[in-house]
Amino acid sequence: xxxxxxxxxxxxxxxxxxxxxxxxxxxxxxxxxxxxxxxxxxxxxxxxxxxxxxxxxxxxxxxxxxxxxxxxxxxxxxxxxxxxxxxxxxxxxxxxxxxxxxxxxxxxxxxxxxxxxxxxxxxxxxxxxxxxxxxxxxxxxxxxxxxxxxxxxxxxxxxxxxxxxxxxxxxxxxxxxxxxxxxxxxxxxxxxxxxxxxxxxxxxxxxxxxxxxxxxxxxxxxxxxxxxxxxxxxxxxxxxxxxxxxxxxxxxxxxxxxxxxxxxxxxxxxxxxxxxxxxxxxxxxxxxxxxxxxxxxxxxxxxxxxxxxxxxxxxxxxxxxxxxxxxxxxxxxxxxxxxxxxxxxxxxxxxxxxxxxxxxxxxxxxxxxxxxxxxxxxxxxxxxxxxxxxxxxxxxxxxxxxxxxxxxxxxxxxxxxxxxxxxxxxxxxxxxxxxxxxxxxxxxxxxxxxxxxxxxxxxxxxxxxxxxxxxxxxxxxxxxxxxxxxxxxxxxxxx
Amino acid sequence: xxxxxxxxxxxxxxxxxxxxxxxxxxxxxxxxxxxxxxxxxxxxxxxxxxxxxxxxxxxxxxxxxxxxxxxxxxxxxxxxxxxxxxxxxxxxxxxxxxxxxxxxxxxxxxxxxxxxxxxxxxxxxxxxxxxxxxxxxxxxxxxxxxxxxxxxxxxxxxxxxxxxxxxxxxxxxxxxxxxxxxxxxxxxxxxxxxxxxxxxxxxxxxxxxxxxxxxxxxxxxxxxxxxxxxxxxxxxxxxxxxxxxxxxxxxxxxxxxxxxxxxxxxxxxxxxxxxxxxxxxxxxxxxxxxxxxxxxxxxxxxxxxxxxxxxxxxxxxxxxxxxxxxxxxxxxxxxxxxxxxxxxxxxxxxxxxxxxxxxxxxxxxxxxxxxxxxxxxxxxxxxxxxxxxxxxxxxxxxxxxxxxxxxxxxxxxxxxxxxxxxxxxxxxxxxxxxxxxxxxxxxxxxxxxxxxxxxxxxxxxxxxxxxxxxxxxxxxxxxxxxxxxxxxxxxxxxx
Numbered sequence: 001x002x003x004x005x006x007x008x009x010x011x012x013x014x015x016x017x018x019x020x021x022x023x024x025x026x027x028x029x030x031x032x033x034x035x036x037x038x039x040x041x042x043x044x045x046x047x048x049x050x051x052x053x054x055x056x057x058x059x060x061x062x063x064x065x066x067x068x069x070x071x072x073x074x075x076x077x078x079x080x081x082x083x084x085x086x087x088x089x090x091x092x093x094x095x096x097x098x099x100x101x102x103x104x105x106x107x108x109x110x111x112x113x114x115x116x117x118x119x120x121x122x123x124x125x126x127x128x129x130x131x132x133x134x135x136x137x138x139x140x141x142x143x144x145x146x147x148x149x150x151x152x153x154x155x156x157x158x159x160x161x162x163x164x165x166x167x168x169x170x171x172x173x174x175x176x177x178x179x180x181x182x183x184x185x186x187x188x189x190x191x192x193x194x195x196x197x198x199x200x201x202x203x204x205x206x207x208x209x210x211x212x213x214x215x216x217x218x219x220x221x222x223x224x225x226x227x228x229x230x231x232x233x234x235x236x237x238x239x240x241x242x243x244x245x246x247x248x249x250x251x252x253x254x255x256x257x258x259x260x261x262x263x264x265x266x267x268x269x270x271x272x273x274x275x276x277x278x279x280x281x282x283x284x285x286x287x288x289x290x291x292x293x294x295x296x297x298x299x300x301x302x303x304x305x306x307x308x309x310x311x312x313x314x315x316x317x318x319x320x321x322x323x324x325x326x327x328x329x330x331x332x333x334x335x336x337x338x339x340x341x342x343x344x345x346x347x348x349x350x351x352x353x354x355x356x357x358x359x360x361x362x363x364x365x366x367x368x369x370x371x372x373x374x375x376x377x378x379x380x381x382x383x384x385x386x387x388x389x390x391x392x393x394x395x396x397x398x399x400x401x402x403x404x405x406x407x408x409x410x411x412x413x414x415x416x417x418x419x420x421x422x423x424x425x426x427x428x429x430x431x432x433x434x435x436x437x438x439x440x441x442x443x444x445x446x447x448x449x450x451x452x453x454x455x456x457x458x459x460x461x462x463x464x465x466x467x468x469x470x471x472x473x474x475x476x477x478x479x480x481x482x483x484x485x486x487x488x489x490x491x492x493x494x495x
Numbered sequence: 496x497x498x499x500x501x502x503x504x505x506x507x508x509x510x511x512x513x514x515x516x517x518x519x520x521x522x523x524x525x526x527x528x529x530x531x532x533x534x535x536x537x538x539x540x541x542x543x544x545x546x547x548x549x550x551x552x553x554x555x556x557x558x559x560x561x562x563x564x565x566x567x568x569x570x571x572x573x574x575x576x577x578x579x580x581x582x583x584x585x586x587x588x589x590x591x592x593x594x595x596x597x598x599x600x601x602x603x604x605x606x607x608x609x610x611x612x613x614x615x616x617x618x619x620x621x622x623x624x625x626x627x628x629x630x631x632x633x634x635x636x637x638x639x640x641x642x643x644x645x646x647x648x649x650x651x652x653x654x655x656x657x658x659x660x661x662x663x664x665x666x667x668x669x670x671x672x673x674x675x676x677x678x679x680x681x682x683x684x685x686x687x688x689x690x691x692x693x694x695x696x697x698x699x700x701x702x703x704x705x706x707x708x709x710x711x712x713x714x715x716x717x718x719x720x721x722x723x724x725x726x727x728x729x730x731x732x733x734x735x736x737x738x739x740x741x742x743x744x745x746x747x748x749x750x751x752x753x754x755x756x757x758x759x760x761x762x763x764x765x766x767x768x769x770x771x772x773x774x775x776x777x778x779x780x781x782x783x784x785x786x787x788x789x790x791x792x793x794x795x796x797x798x799x800x801x802x803x804x805x806x807x808x809x810x811x812x813x814x815x816x817x818x819x820x821x822x823x824x825x826x827x828x829x830x831x832x833x834x835x836x837x838x839x840x841x842x843x844x845x846x847x848x849x850x851x852x853x854x855x856x857x858x859x860x861x862x863x864x865x866x867x868x869x870x871x872x873x874x875x876x877x878x879x880x881x882x883x884x885x886x887x888x889x890x891x892x893x894x895x896x897x898x899x900x901x902x903x904x905x906x907x908x909x910x911x912x913x914x915x916x917x918x919x920x921x922x923x924x925x926x927x928x929x930x931x932x933x934x935x936x937x938x939x940x941x942x943x944x945x946x947x948x949x950x951x952x953x954x955x956x957x958x959x960x961x962x963x964x965x966x967x968x969x970x971x972x973x974x975x976x977x978x979x980x981x982x983x984x985x986x987x988x989x990x
Contacts (some may be wrong), residue, residue, distance in 0.1 A: 013538075013542075014542050014546075017538055017539045017541075017542035017543070018539075018542060018543075018546075020535065020539050021516055021520060021539050021542075021543060024519060024520060024523060024539075025516060025519060028519060028523070032527075032719060032721075033735060034715065034716055034717050034718055034719055034734070034735055035716050035717075036714070036716045036717040036734040036735075037717065037731070037732060037734045037735030039734065040515065040731060040732030040733075040734045040735050040772075041731070041732075041735070043508075043512055043773065044512045044513075044515050044516050044519075044731060044732075046512075047508075047509050047512035047513060047516075048512070048513075048516060051509075051513075051546070219531070220529065221529055221530050221531045222529050222531040222532065223529055224527060224529055226527075236532070236535060236536070236539060237532060237535030237536075237539075238535075239529070239531040239532045239534065239535045240528060240529055240531070240532030240535050240536070277535075278538065
């Protein structure tokens with residue numbers, strides 16, 4: 001007898017195909033779309049996303065979900081149903097009028113944010129942000145929560161995570177990071193850069209980034225790397241994963257670490273189990289766990305001494321002029337330089353999470369309407385001084401630096417820190433499972449690690465929530481201990 | 496009071512957006528999709544196209560069409576409704592089971608065709624072609640016709656055209672072309688090529704093709720050129736038109752004439768009136784009229800002496816080595832060399848339509864089951880000898896050369912000849928309207944012609960059927976006279 005589940009599965013597959021097409025249309029928007037095409041793409045995407053929403057909230061689909069839950073399902077089918085139901089319930093709870101109002105406010109938000117950035121002053125952005133915050137509060141209340149509105153938004157990016165779980169961990173992390181900054185920044189400042197002023201030719205940088213990705217095991221017959229203004233990982237399917245990168249001739253670290261970072265995301269996307277393709281299980285269970293893979297490759301592997309013992313000789317071959325007189329030790333030091341910088345995306349491993357904590361704390365206040373928007377820029381600057389030890393000269397390098405709030409995205413920033421924390425715990429587990437891991441990295445063998453990650457993180461997909469997956473792998477869930485231990489070990493050796 | 500037409504218009508716009516996305520997904524398939532992604536793209540496209548079909552044949556849409564027809568509509572709205580209704584009626588008449596059976600047989604057809612090409616023998620393709628022909632007959636009967644099945648298929652590509660209109664024109668064309676071949680091919684054969692054996696570097700060819708497109712007025716802020724195996728014109732919207740091209744270092748004509756040809760298509764796509772975007776009016780009324788624009792630019796302009804008077808000096812700058820000792824006269828002669836060749840896509844202006852006539856005559860027999868498939872390869876070869884004066888050595892350069900039949904596309908070939916005939920008539924009308932057109936071309940002014948074509952051919956879009964548009968523009972509809980007069984004038988001057 002035909003099961004309702006199979007009817008539902010066909011709809012899940014349809015939605016997965018459509019979201020793949022959305023992936024193509026957004027990737028194209030950032031890579032090849034001619035400038036005047038923007039307006040056409042906007043309506044194409046609005047149509048596609050509207051259709052996805054309609055096909056998801058379709059009342060018949062609700063009936064199928066209920067009926068399928070009573071049928072004989074395999075464990076994987078039950079997992080698919082669970083993941084799909086959560087996604088659908090959230091879509092159903094957000095009224096169409098609110099979805100539309102948010103989309104419109106996002107357009108206004110982006111425009112106002114760009115205007116404010118031009119003026120280097122927060123004021124022109126204030127009204128649009130006010131409106132976005134109101135709508136996000138409304139959305140959070142529509143989605144439902146236990147009194148902590150932020151949880152409802154966090155759930156979009158980090159299912160299962162809660163503020164009461166996150167706050168103590170990030171608080172402890174902050175307390176331990178702050179005292180590390182002063183001595184490390186001072187030590188870094190004493191050692192002048194051996195790289196500054198050199199030119200690293202574009203074509204050779206691009207070629208080297210491809211070499212790194214190939215060595216990591218990124219499958220170029222099932223993916224690509226193209227140029228975009230901001231690097232990101234997109235694509236349409238595990239067999240069609242699209243990384244992007246950009247080249248700065250004066251700063252070779254930009255393309256190198258973007259390649260490794262996006263490559264980490266890309267391996268997750270290529271690593272889903274074939275049986276799960278076109279189902280809700282072929283997805284990371286959270287943005288934090290996704291970020292754990294990019295950060296693990298970028299920082300714990302890509303900034304390690306062992307890694308460059310293999311790759312630095314190749315790098316010198318690729319850039320014989322630019323690296324003349326530069327030693328392996330110089331290079332590794334430069335890749336790990338700690339400084340009190342204003343911009344999150346350019347910050348080092350020690351200060352990065354302090355930038356995140358700043359945003360997380362402010363988001364909590366903003367969503368609860370506990371901070372007047374007029375005070376936001378000054379509050380940002382005050383906290384930046386306390387946390388990182390620098391003060392922005394204007395709002396462009398302060399409260400206006402990230403795009404997230406411009407389209408009302410609250411609840412996303414913590415996933416960056418979760419990624420860092422998970423990355424250290426997962427790396428520690430990998431070291432326990434592969435005792436000679438560091439030696440393998442030193443020999444340029446990155447595939448052993450990729451295989452271990454594929455088995456333990458990528459292939460399981462959305463079967464378990466992120467923290468449970470980490471718990472299963474490391475013996476404990478979210479913790480700052482592995483990350484702090486890693487930083488202390490690394491910088492003890494470096495200093 | 497709200498009109499039903501406006502509800503219907505929203506659906507038309509949605510379908511236009513979706514077909515834009517289909518355009519992106521197919522363009523990407525031929526340009527950037529990594530090889531393993533093929534299987535993913537196939538299901539994404541099947542889902543998208545299935546959804547388009549579902550949203551088009553939706554019974555509510557049928558009610559809207561009926562009700563809208565009774566409302567107060569502007570002439571443009573009435574035209575939209577008319578075009579949309581024709582498209583919908585055809586979709587409704589083709590049962591879903593037949594659509595699916597055709598899609599499956601196309602996959603088999605392509606695979607069998609490739610296998611047959613490997614073997615250079617028709618036999619492995621026979622069974623798949625048999626099945627495709629059966630399904631096309633079934634489809635033609637489902638669509639309805641006045642006893643001439645071919646008309647029902649022709650209607651997909653050339654709305655309004657009929658076999659009884661086409662046959663006498665193509666017959667006369669054939670009778671006039673055959674006697675031209677012998678003397679021109681003999682004259683060409685006497686003059687050895689000045690280009691053979693030279694190398695035209697890739698990068699310079701690409702750059703030159705972009706120069707040509709820019710000069711034609713193709714708007715690169717609303718379009719691009721990328722590399723694909725077979726050149727084509729695609730895209731998602733008049734503001735996002737995608738041309739493709741390929742480079743052959745030994746044969747500079749390939750990329751140059753493909754750029755001009757696809758550029759002609761691209762100008763049509765970029766030229767629709769802004770008020771028509773996202774409506775059924777922003778489309779060519781037929782493939783033949785679309786082809787008229789590519790052929791007009793490629794042949795009547797791009798192979799003319801006047802054109803190269805301007806561009807040959809630039810070409811010599813781009814290829815100083817390869818063109819050493821080659822004169823403008825040599826180049827123009829080479830661009831217009833006539834030869835008895837086996838392959839349609841490589842044939843010259845004189846023999847091209849003979850290749851088309853061959854296919855058209857065979858398609859009529861095949862669709863009416865009047866030619867046993869076992870006899871098809873020999874019949875092809877026999878007719879090729881009669882028409883063009885050469886005999887294929889095997890089926891690869893004979894009946895297996897085109898992809899069209901591999902996916903059961905019958906009725907398309909005549910549109911190539913319609914394009915040639917229309918191009919000559921439209922060019923003659925342009926010469927009457929712009930008396931100094933040739934002088935302008937000689938000075939490199941291509942924009943005057945583009946503007947005239949935009950006004951008279953592109954911007955009107957789908958308002959009139961192709962032949963009525965040509966009639967309005969030239970004073971007469973489909974005729975071979977302008978084309979034959981053009982060829983005789985051109986080759987009288989050249990010989």
